Amino acid sequence: MGLTYARSFLHYKLVDTEHLLIVEKNIDRAHSLQYNDKYVTATELNGKLTEADVVILAVKPQDFTVLSQQLKPFLRTEQLIISIMAGISLARLDELLAHHSIIRAMPNTPAQIGMGVTVFTASEKADLNLVKKADKLLSTTGTAIFIEDEKLMDAVTAVSGSGPAYFYYFVKHMIEAALKLGMDEAMAHLLVKQTMLGAYHVMNSSEKSLDELIASVKSKGGTTEAALNVFSANALGETVESAIIAAENRAKELSKG
Numbered sequence: 223m224g225l226t227y228a229r230s231f232l233h234y235k236l237v238d239t240e241h242l243l244i245v246e247k248n249i250d251r252a253h254s255l256q257y258n259d260k261y262v263t264a265t266e267l268n269g270k271l272t273e274a275d276v277v278i279l280a281v282k283p284q285d286f287t288v289l290s291q292q293l294k295p296f297l298r299t300e301q302l303i304i305s306i307m308a309g310i311s312l313a314r315l316d317e318l319l320a321h322h323s324i325i326r327a328m329p330n331t332p333a334q335i336g337m338g339v340t341v342f343t344a345s346e347k348a349d350l351n352l353v354k355k356a357d358k359l360l361s362t363t364g365t366a367i368f369i370e371d372e373k374l375m376d377a378v379t380a381v382s383g384s385g386p387a388y389f390y391y392f393v394k395h396m397i398e399a400a401l402k403l404g405m406d407e408a409m410a411h412l413l414v415k416q417t418m419l420g421a422y423h424v425m426n427s428s429e430k431s432l433d434e435l436i437a438s439v440k441s442k443g444g445t446t447e448a449a450l451n452v453f454s455a456n457a458l459g460e461t462v463e464s465a466i467i468a469a470e471n472r473a474k475e476l477s478k479g
């Protein structure tokens with residue numbers, strides 16, 4: 223995810239390679255980045271970080287407590303800190319970093335191709351200009367939405383943060399069904415992916431509700447109805463809702479540390 227942001231900033235020329243410092247603790251990976259992409263990389267934190275205007279925190283949440291101790295000596299009060307770590311609250315970031323200009327953001331993986339959605343919130347003391355700056359940076363990976371109420375971040379994590387995996391799961395099972403029905407891999411992939419893409423565009427351009435769109439495909443006693451009846455009999459809709467609620471609960475647990 224950290225690399226996704228680095229690449230987007232370079233792509234949109236918000237930062238040039240000389241001013242981009244990537245801190246990557248894995249020496250081999252750091253070398254490969256430097257060689258392939260000419261980024262300025264470091265295997266550990268150093269004074270260069272103090273010169274940065276913006277610091278993005280993209281380590282796994284469980285690595286943050288250790289990292290925060292190493293990071294703190296290099297931070298300046300004027301810097302903007304953007305955390306994309308799941309489940310680390312603004313209060314915890316403030317406590318561990320003793321810093322006030324903090325943005326907490328939740329992106330998702332389509333950010334890799336500029337099609338992500340990122341929801342972000344700011345610490346109370348962050349001024350409007352910093353929020354605008356964060357908006358500009360986060361928008362390079364897709365849509366960015368500012369929310370005032372941090373409480374919603376766990377729901378955001380469960381819906382859009384984890385959401386791509388739910389979609390891949392459904393696609394995977396549609397492909398498996400197509401294979402069982404005798405299609406080869408190439409045809410199964412093409413048919414399912416193009417169907418999802420086409421249906422997405424209809425959904426996005428139509429004024430019909432989702433129920434009306436479902437009704438527009440099915441006819442009484444027909445094939446679609448036969449499939450939807452199996453979904454209902456197995457409570458697929460309720461299962462999807464329970465799964466997303468479980469993800470939100472897990473996000474809440476992780477937030478408590």
Ligand SMILES: NC(=O)c1ccc[n+]([C@@H]2O[C@H](COP(=O)([O-])OP(=O)(O)OC[C@H]3O[C@@H](n4cnc5c(N)ncnc54)[C@H](OP(=O)(O)O)[C@@H]3O)[C@@H](O)[C@H]2O)c1
Pocket residue numbers: 223224245246247248280281282283285289306307308309328329330331383
């Ligand atoms: N993936 C998603 O869909 C998604 C969505 C929204 C938010 N996020 C958040 O984005 C963050 C990154 O996720 P990811 O999926 O990109 O994870 P990831 O691939 O594991 O990236 C984290 C990177 O941080 C490195 N790292 C750990 N400790 C470090 C340290 N002290 N100094 C420098 N680098 C260090 C890790 O190196 P090692 O591998 O060598 O430990 C790893 O390369 C997480 O906090 C996650 O919650 C992810």
